[in-house]
Amino acid sequence: MNKIEKLLIFDATNSRTTAHVFIARPSPAEERTLGKLGFVAEIASADRINQELLSRLQDFLKAAYYTSPEVNSAVAFEHTIQACNRYLSELISDFGSAWVDNFSMVIFTIRDQEIHFADAGRLLGFLIHDKKVTDLLGNRSGLQKINPLKIFLSISSGELKSDNAVIFSTANLMDYFSIERLRRTIMETPLGGAGKNLEDILRKDPNHAAFAAIILRAQAAEALLPTSLETIAPNDNINGAPQRSIDNMLAQNAQTQEFLTPSMWPFIQKSARKLFTRIKVLFRAWILRKPTRISAALEAENLKIEPSGRLRTGQVITPPRSRLVTKTIGKTLFNKIPNFIWQSSRQAWRATPKLLNSIKNLGGNLKRAPQQIPATFERQVNTVKSLPQKSRWLFLGVIGVAAVLAIVLIIAGVQRQRSAAQQVITEKISNIEKNLETARSVLLYGDEDRVKTLLTDAKKEIETLPNKSKSDKAKRESLLTDVESVLAKTRHEIKPEIKTLISLPAEIKPLGLALLGNNLYTLNSQNNLLVSVSLQTSEKKDLATLPGNPDILEITTFGSGNLTAITSNLEIIEQRPSTQKGTRYGLVLPNPNANLVGLVNYNTALYFIDVANNLILKATRAGPGYTATNWLKQNANLDSAADIAVDGALYVLTKQGEIQKYNQGQRAQLALSTVEPPLTSAVKFAADTNLQNFYVLDTAGKRIVVFTKAGKFVNQYVGDALANVSALVVNERTKKIYLLNSSDIQSIDIQK
Template sequence: MDEVINYTRLTTSDKLPDRFLTCQVYNPVDPEQAKLGMIFSHVEILNPWFPTSQIGQTVINTLIREYYAGDDTSELVNFENAIKKVNEALAQIAQNGDTDWIGKFSSVLVLISGKEAHFAQTGHSHAYLYRGGKINHITEGLEQEEAPHPLKTFSNLTSGTLEEGDKIIVANTSFYEILEPSELKTIISSLHPTEAALECARILQSRGNQNANAIIFELTTKEELANLTPEQKIETIYIDQSGLSFNATMRNIWRNFFIPSGKLIKNTFQALIKDIKKYLVPAIRHGLKVLKRGLQSAFGATAKITKKEAEKLSQRISQKVSPIKEIKDKKQVKTLFYKIKNKIRRFLIGVGLYSTQKSKMYLVALIAVILVLAAAITFSIIKRSQAKSNHALETKLNQAVSMEGEAAIANSKGQESDALNKYKTVLTLTAALQGTKYEKDAKPISERAAAKIDEITKTTHLKPINNVDLGQGQAILTLTSDKLTATYYSGEIKQKKPQDPNLLKLAQSKIAGDKAVSSAFVPEYNLIAYVLKDNTIQTFNLETKQTNTEEVKINYPGQVYSFAGNLYILDPPSNQIWKILSEGGKYKNNSPYLKDADANISDVISMTIDGSIYTLAPSGNISRFSRGSKLGDFKVSLPGEEQISGWEIISTSASSDNLYLGAIDNNKARIFELKKNGTYIRQFSLDNSEGVKSILVDPDRNIAYIAKNNQLLTYQF
């Protein structure tokens, strides 16, 4: 297929404060989609940009997504079905309570597939065809007098077959108010889309109209398109930018300077020649005749002539010569020329480039011309690069706007997973706009998306109630009743309550803090049990401040937990949990807890006890055990099917109705609250937790602690 579409968008680089206005072109990169044609979209909503921007972009994205996903063999049928989906999306938006756009919405949606063109129109925007010097109003009769029901926003379609050389313009009312279709006839018919757009932009700029918006495209051949210069194939022209393009700039200079200057020089020269012919030549001829007669008379009368007579003859000749008219304008031009010449010479002398040798001056002039051309070309390249960059950024913004609209629709239909993924995509797109000219526009979109994510996931953001310096050499943290206890490598022990601004020294113990792997508080005996690397257990009595090395020899130095005075040690390599019975606060023997041969805890990273034992695997799988037997398991099911890869701890107590899971996700700490049957309740995002190393949760007091970079942050939830 040799036919191709050559197009140019005429739009603004910045958002308009009083309306959403855009024209976009979707030219598929995917070969399969490319066979289905191109989509041209023009949308105008006469409401402030936000939130109507998401409505307009939702229309465009829905059309593109649904059309290329169509499974019918007819492009027209797929286009019609896609338009129905657009109407349904608009109806859903209205059903959600957003109705301010109704009656203020104008759009033309176009599909070009080969030579076949299909149009859907609503509102006051229109499309015109220019063919063989004639104008055809394509969308005539499609406009509805009253605002339609959202489900019938696009209710009328029209189709036709294009011919090579056909040119189409799609534009809004503001455009046609300045440039009527009949006035556009010469511009559109005689110029390529880029040149026509440049000419339209020049006219719109001269009349101060920046609310116009249009797409101009033509059906041409690959060969003809290949013969066009890059300056004749610009995809986007911005009305609100002063420099349209290098060619346009040179064309304006030619029209506004060289042509008028050339006419002035031509007229001046013609006037000079005319005056010379009219006054100077006849005067010279007449003077010569008089002089000849005078000489003949003088020589014929006498060979002797007195001085006095000679003077009389001279006077007679002078009287016969007609005075030559003074050409004041020509003298002024000459004077001006010399002034300019002298100024240039003084400038060249000032910069050290002047020379009396003409060859050097010619060289200087040549270099100056080259530098001017290089600067102009560089400026043009920079402008085009900026335009491409702005277009890419604008596309990201439009995608974010559209995705926000699609997410809102999905959320209203109860499709939480889809909505959540779309809102996260919005955050990704808006994050890419930070530090650009679109950052201000992207910020409210990002904030709304983040708020919706929190709403869907039932997330509360927590700020730390205090931040305490842990100091150097910190070894292990333990929750001890209403306090947090820190044990250091040196054996020093410090404590703090949640509201305390500092850690206070409790004692200098004999605990081998540098060998401690884990610890657990045993409230029945008011002591802390420490598991050491050498498979021994030390205990520290918080009341007597005495350290004791227990008799028991454990099988594995794993995480230790306490319940009813007994200790439980997690041993994933042996697929076992070891139970150490207390004998009056002394620990002598351990025994295997798990009796179920099918139980698998080889990948468990944390556990908690409330009478039953709950284990947590990295996958988020939770298993429950009672008296050594497995009762069942379940996987953490988060809103929107969100997946967490950084599970850290699970915590509960006999007096708590819920489970609390801690996770480090994207380098930040989060806490998830679930019922003990696995039902999701809510979650907390801990601010300022970047770089977190460990998390502790007190389920009875709703307190969370995180350690990072020798700092201890406390949170109340």
């Protein structure tokens, strides 16, 4: 009897990912025939469609598996996985493909001790056995991007033996548990209690992270003898669903650990055991002429003694068969071993000159030894010096042979290490080239975000390649050149012609830029003088002087023809350009230590950000002044905010280049496409009801980056002259971007 436990911690409101766990409840007859079906799934986003998508997938899998005409659980599972791949293609048609790269799932079925599973994405899977933990998914999970046409690529099969356990879970489980702690939590807890223990620990997480896991445990009373893959896998293997066994995974893991062991001692032990076993069999069969019993150690070496099949442990070999043993061992003794000795001798001969030179100098070193080495070794050195000359030379010869053997072993170890290192490098280069080919193919279909992710991963891999020899440097340069050539096609860089409308006099220190009708307005920060520039004639006019001290922080348009400014003394100034006199109003804030950033008008209200208190403030006229209240209905992180814009929804630009979207005081979903180079510094942006796109000013990157309001990257205007821009306004109707660049007011033509 198997015990299945599940864990699901998911808050649909606050979790940043969507997690789901499913364990089928079949009828008794269905469970006896096909066992239990289940899955663990995660989508690394909080889109509302995720739960609908996983719910549909759950219903489909249960129906497809338990209505299968097959009575063999392995064959039924294979047919279900194939049908699931086709159904996932239909879901992509219904829901789009944005969720595919964030999708991870493990589907499994277990009947008695027989288990089959298929995985996709970045989940975790561990087999816990004999106080050891083996990673079932680590060699494959997350290394390859998901193919939307065939999400599940393979099926693994095996047997869950007595007192063993398998856990499938989301990857973030390892942020809270080490491998050893996870093993103890599962194996040292009574049946049915492991999931509860995990949940009690993970519920304490303050970040509202989503966790999902399923634990499968086999009870000792139901233990069965281990079986091979052939007894588990169906006879009619389905094309496109390669089979793997858990036993093979364990054996491969053990071989890998042995190969990575830095010591030569395991290799020497293994070789010595092989040689001793073969000599023992040869002695019994060839010298004593007695029937030879094949030991388990010899059988494990897969000696091809009988062409018709393998010999079992303890089987008696008749004299004719013993001659086959003799022939096999003779080939080892008189061919392989002499060849090894010959190769070792050649290497020793090459080291002979240095060895003879050392021996030649050894006599003089021995004479000086008592004065140079510690007193502890003085007696041994004197003993060697007192030996007869022939004995001394014999002793030195033994030392020399031992040194040669040590050198040979060291050389063999170094060569083996270099071979392993070269194999790792070759695999890295192969993965980089595969990413490049995939990126070129994906680029043809317009999925530039996927291309950028692939190429970013490729660049990180290139950085880990060796960079010592000329060939290493040439290979790195070649790969980087290939990556840059593909990446350049995704940058959409435009080098615009920047036209100067007017250069303001040196005594004017312009602050801000606003567009009303056919005129641009800026403010002289030295004396609050309002200056207008005609877009038709580029003529400058000095208008009214705003009342109060020259302490203005921001200016913006207000209503149909007014300008509004906010001061460092927390006052609001309203000014109509056609009049000489403006009005200054007081501003009441909820916090006296406010640090205000940005200013924008929407529907007779003013909006700005208090970065000191992480608030978005809405200010409205109330009697003789303005009163500001907190517009947010939830907590927000705004300490790095750089600018604000409103078009019905409210947007906050951070200095790191992120745009946060809010609707009615609540954070809304908005993710910007990846830009190359990444957008990591931003100062201003334009987004209002008259614009279809975001225009983000990145002075450090000397560019203006354009996104749609859904977050899709459009293009970027680049040029050294953009490094000193302090403000921008956009008129998409006339296809112009206006810039305040030091004392110059400039324009750029919008291009598609």
